[in-house]
Amino acid sequence: MKKNILVIYYSQTGQLEDIVKNVSKPFEDKKEEYEVTYYNIQLKTDFPFPWPSDVFFNTFPESYLQIPSEIHPPSSEILDKKYDLIIFGYQVWYLTPSIPIISFLKSGYAENLLKDTPVVTVSGTRNMWMLSQEKLKVYLKNLKAKLVGNIALVDRHDNYTSVLTILRWLTTGQKEKSGILPAAGVSYEEITGAGKYGEIIKKHFENNTLENLQPDLVKNGAVEIRPFLVRVEKVGNKIFTVWSNLIIKKKEKRPLLVKFFKVYLMAAIWIISPVVLIFHILLGPLFWAKRKKEKEYLQGIKLK
Ligand SMILES: Cc1cc2nc3c(=O)[nH]c(=O)nc-3n(C[C@H](O)[C@H](O)[C@H](O)COP(=O)(O)O)c2cc1C
Incomplete structure (x- = not known):
């Protein structure tokens, strides 16, 4: 019988969507063994992209305080299946999992999908995701999900350059380099190369060694911690x-x-x-x- 993989995500610019799709590719490539289902979280009233500057800052209190918005319910096709593995893509807004992600986690559908299921979290952020992941760990624990792995892709430029490029990107839509500023966000190479993490997940999933997944992901560069x-x-x-x-x-x-x-x-x-x-x-x-x-x-x- 085919194994069911669920990929949950939200993505405004498409960056995280590309990342989770590349991570899932090794499963997609084995269609005879895996059925991969995508669940793109959709808000009833979505946030604009590019962001008008005032909306960007006005979103801060609700983001940080984890106040949810209404989401469209996942389809019954998604809800009716039991999954063997979940790849959970999220982004950070104001040091906290983004409003669309929190809205899903608080929606009631989350427990239905995540309970008793191995989950690999995948984030695509500027570089400040560490304490947000701690917040997410609490949600997953309360929803009785089994966190088995984490991949955190970031902008590898220095902190100040990445502030300038992300503000340019989020408020104008321009991700590409301009003048002396490099391209914003996670590098093209890391986005396209994210399939290597999918291979590692698949290997441990098939060998029933998911308890060894995270050290293997870390060894292969999936998580970088900058103490500062x-x-x-x-x-x-x-x-x-x-x-x-x-x-x-x-x-x-x-x-x-x-x-x-x-x-x-x-x-x-x-x-x-x-x-x-x-x-x-x-x-x-x-x-x-x-x-x-x-x-x-x-x-x-x-x-x-
Ligand atoms: C309102 C807002 C706040 C953000 N705050 C953070 C943050 O605190 N830390 C961080 O590393 N990235 C932050 N980001 C960047 C996002 O995590 C993400 O990388 C970017 O929005 C692209 O995501 P996408 O896949 O939804 O397009 C923020 C983005 C937005 C829109």
Whole structure:
């Protein structure tokens, strides 16, 4: 009997769609053994792409506070099957799994599909996904899914270059390089090469060794942890908690507060984060062992 593989994802620009389709290709290529079903999460009211700048920043409080929107129900064809493996594609919005992903996870359909099923998470982000993955791990645990692997593809340029290129990409639609700025997002080579991770997943799935999948994925470059970015994310989560709650509570002042948040965020990226970087480097020798342990944990799939 054929094994059923479900690929769940949402993608605005098509980047994550390309990644999950390439990861799934080794299964697609064996049509006699596998039936691959795609579930593209669709919101009743979707977000615009390219993003008008004010909409981009106005989406922050609901994103960070994980407030869901309504989704179209998955088709009965998708819901009626039991799956042997799920490839779960997601992107990060404001250090948190994106609103479409949260909307699915909170929808009631998620438990139906994910319960008791091995799940491999696949993300395509700028570079700050680590603590978002921790948030996702909690959802998966509560939905009784079995997280068996994680692939995190990122923009490998330095943090500041990737901020400039992603803002250009998300607000104008231009991903390609321009002037001195390189192309935005995950590189073309990594997107097209994502099939190699699919091969690794397939190998462990067929050999019944999914418990060894994550170390194999890590060995093959599926997850890169930059300790400095983990620090920035930790600080970012604290600051975002304050800003998001403030904006949600002060409804009548929301447009003004969102404008302040935008200015604050830019200052945090360009002024505060270099200061954090200097301290991070200076304190390196003191915290070496702690950071190594944390890196190993974040590369893995366990939940503390
Ligand atoms: C509103 C918004 C916020 C984002 N915040 C983050 C973030 O906190 N960390 C990150 O690494 N990428 C962030 N990204 C980039 C996305 O994770 C993703 O790489 C990009 O939007 C392309 O995804 P797509 O496959 O949906 O087209 C953000 C994107 C959007 C639209």
